[in-house]
Amino acid sequence: MSVTIRDVARASGVHISTVSRTFSAPHLVNSNTRSRVLACAEQLGYRPNRAARALITGRTYNIGLIVADIANPFFPPLIKAAESQARKHDHHIFVADTNEDPAVEEELVRALAKQVDGVLVVSPRMSNALIEQLSHEVPLAVVNRQIAGIPGVVMDVAQGARLAIEHLLSLGHTDIALVSGPRGSWTSREIRRSASAAARHKLTVIGPNPPTEVGGLAVAEEVLRAGATAVLAYNDLMAIGLIEGLIAAGARVPQDVSVVGIDDIMLSRLTRPKLTTVATPTAAAGRAAVDMLLALGDQQGDDRRTTAHVHLQTELVIRDSTGPGPGPHSAPGGVAS
Amino acid sequence: MSVTIRDVARASGVHISTVSRTFSAPHLVNSNTRSRVLACAEQLGYRPNRAARALITGRTYNIGLIVADIANPFFPPLIKAAESQARKHDHHIFVADTNEDPAVEEELVRALAKQVDGVLVVSPRMSNALIEQLSHEVPLAVVNRQIAGIPGVVMDVAQGARLAIEHLLSLGHTDIALVSGPRGSWTSREIRRSASAAARHKLTVIGPNPPTEVGGLAVAEEVLRAGATAVLAYNDLMAIGLIEGLIAAGARVPQDVSVVGIDDIMLSRLTRPKLTTVATPTAAAGRAAVDMLLALGDQQGDDRRTTAHVHLQTELVIRDSTGPGPGPHSAPGGVAS
């Protein structure tokens, strides 16, 4: 039904292998022949069948991108950047959604393995050991997880969390809550580790929670019960949900409770109060991860070089959801200075 | 490198064709043999190579999804629903982003054609004629465009736009502006057509514009210059940008200008003022479109049945960005009743 290499060969009066070479190794073909073949191909609307080609070469020119939740606003900019970068290198991308389920992650990696040159797993929920194992079945890179021997790009949320906590401390907050993310999230553990280290006072950890608006909303009461005057949330979506919940419960943000998110998704500039948050470079991460994956494929068979790791800086963006806390200077009966 | 049908055949002491049948036509194989083969396959970690299979059967179990902008919040819920529905039918999906460029759309459809069972083009920007032509090269369905002979699902934005305009009229607005969307958008034309018909008074059309927050922000001045007291925007993102622009220009929303969006993206509930908008069922559209595409593939070779069209209802969601206009009842010097 579709036009094949054979049709082009017939039309241009050469053998199919010459047509093949015209497309896969043009320099090996006489320039006259080449233009004739090209002309015929063009006219017939011939397009090489990549799947057939891959059967021989082993290169599919596809990559797999596995994310926890396409509709979570954190991911689309990353997906877009990855797709764009992939296409720059003439690759197409499969996108798959795991719904935060580690079992689905594993299944998807295996299901895609044969059709791709590599798989990118973003914010994986599965264990390091499993990732390690899967990386033997298919070239694999990871975003938001640091694993020895597995190429990956991480955003430095530890640094970001530290900045966020320091910001809250400097505002005079002493009772800080950390609303953590989903079980299995490396990012969530990093945030917790770093925030705990940075908080000189009490740090109440609430979680794990689903990384969604609803997840944030659901813990509002608990935050208030804990007596926290400031909160660092696992991501912006949760922070926004939390703010909704706090307001619904009668608390004002930031007058009664300060809230900091992480990611700086588009939403964060647009909600009221505008969210103070830690900006993570998601588009850059998507691009870097694709580059990494493609590089992995190129060094085929080499004695494995030192696996690359990319570390991206994060940045605190102070907006309107954080304000002064009941610190030493504002204690009841304090001196007006 | 990878385990093939041949390895399984060797391990289970049968011919490769028996292994093949075990996976593609299990009923043709003796149940004892079958379980033996299955056991060996399992143990070796065998997975059929879909690309190789497709070479013969013509079915890839992949579908292509082409959208204008992955990072535009309108699309992710649709992509997620489509992916989920596709996977229910054991299909994987390629996602590609055209950056609103019709030429890229065309190129992507052709580039993906050989690797998929069908392509879904969402909110296409290319011409009907081109879509028609492409549909001969690969099974194709369309979202947000009505074309005779091409299966598609549309959201009834005409109905939505009418409801929105009627809502504004009932609030007493007489000078209404329509901020239209990108050139080539069927949805934008539909909205314009329907809004024009519904508006009994002046309707100032501003556009075409890029369907983004910036696109909305950019026309704020023009809206004010036009003297409009109410605006219907092509989508929520533009409406939100527009509101930002209006506020920056010193106008209050909804006191001075009412704004209605279209789509009801997640953001719309979270910005302040909360956006009045026309809710479009994007997830349902994604699912329906995938079903349609898969059905297309199944009726292979049939004398083409009447092509299906799905029409999804929309709904006006009244929130806080619309309010009373300077209608008859609120004219200066009017009677306090």
Added chain:
DNA sequence: GTGAAAGCGCTAACAC
């Protein structure tokens, strides 16, 4: 119910 053989569209030695 199973094996043998041909072939999907293409590439990659190898001759000439």
Added chain:
DNA sequence: GTGTTAGCGCTTTCAC
């Protein structure tokens, strides 16, 4: 520089 041949992993006649 081009044709010949084998074969990637798999399905699908066709015998038996």
